[in-house]
Amino acid sequence: xxxxxxxxxxxxxxxxxxxxDRGNIITLQKRCEWRGIETEILSITPETKSIELKKAxxxxxxxxxxxxxxxxxxxxxxxxxxxxxxxxxxGTPALFVCGAPQLMGKYYEPAMGKRIDxxxxxxxxxxxxxxxxxxxIGNVVAQVELPDLVTTIVGFENHxxxxxxxxxxxxxxxxxxxxxxxxxxxxxGVIYNNAIxxxxxxxxxxxxxxxSDWLLSCALKKKYGQNIILKELDDSLEIQAHEAIARRLxxxx
Ligand code: GLN
Numbered sequence: 001x002x003x004x005x006x007x008x009x010x011x012x013x014x015x016x017x018x019x020x021d022r023g024n025i026i027t028l029q030k031r032c033e034w035r036g037i038e039t040e041i042l043s044i045t046p047e048t049k050s051i052e053l054k055k056a057x058x059x060x061x062x063x064x065x066x067x068x069x070x071x072x073x074x075x076x077x078x079x080x081x082x083x084x085x086x087x088x089x090x091g092t093p094a095l096f097v098c099g100a101p102q103l104m105g106k107y108y109e110p111a112m113g114k115r116i117d118x119x120x121x122x123x124x125x126x127x128x129x130x131x132x133x134x135x136x137i138g139n140v141v142a143q144v145e146l147p148d149l150v151t152t153i154v155g156f157e158n159h160x161x162x163x164x165x166x167x168x169x170x171x172x173x174x175x176x177x178x179x180x181x182x183x184x185x186x187x188x189g190v191i192y193n194n195a196i197x198x199x200x201x202x203x204x205x206x207x208x209x210x211x212s213d214w215l216l217s218c219a220l221k222k223k224y225g226q227n228i229i230l231k232e233l234d235d236s237l238e239i240q241a242h243e244a245i246a247r248r249l250x251x252x253x
Pocket of ligand 1: 162
């Protein structure tokens with residue numbers, strides 16, 4: 001069998017990568033490398049042609065502040081936004097963190113300035129209540145319960161925007177400790193097809209290996225059309241890190 005390969009599109013690395021988000025890319029790369037799977041990272045910038053983006057097997061977008069989000073969205077309003085929509089609708093797995101899912105929703109209202117219209121992939125809206133209102137900051141733990149993915153997730157959140165899910169949206173997880181989408185309704189993130197939106201920085205994937213492998217399995221299954229059983233890795237350190245922070249947050253020490 002020819003060597004498997006996963007192409008990861010990384011949206012605007014220079015504009016969208018806060019609180020260690022690039023660790024998600026490193027994690028996906030490493031977990032492939034340890035299994036003999038080749039990877040290619042496609043850095044998507046305003047100069048990239050949209051046809052390049054079509055090659056993506058996984059899409060990743062990290063956090064960004066309001067100003068950067070505006071710049072990114074101007075570029076996504078062109079062909080690249082349509083390609084991202086096509087990919088997600090076709091079942092390409094994706095991970096969007098904080099500022100990125102806000103742009104994949106219907107709109108984001110920044111702390112100052114005009115509303116930024118999003119791509120509308122996720123049925124949700126996000127609004128910043130203004131610079132005088134507190135940001136939602138801290139360590140977070142939440143429970144994911146999807147048919148093929150049941151796990152707690154741990155991470156760090158830091159956002160001013162509050163996200164409200166629409167009636168067709170499905171939350172990615174349920175908050176155990178922390179604020180999540182808005183600090184009020186206990187929801188965290190959103191999932192549509194195989195695209196996850198979440199507020200978890202930290203970064204998310206190193207301490208939550210089940211999420212990494214879920215993304216990789218979806219990508220390989222879609223690309224090679226078969227049920228892929230990923231080679232087991234020794235995750236004892238990752239699990240220890242995960243458990244330690246989950247325990248601490250649950251009991252509040
Ligand atoms: N600008 C957004 C907010 O404050 C996103 C922040 C982030 O990505 N960390 O809600």
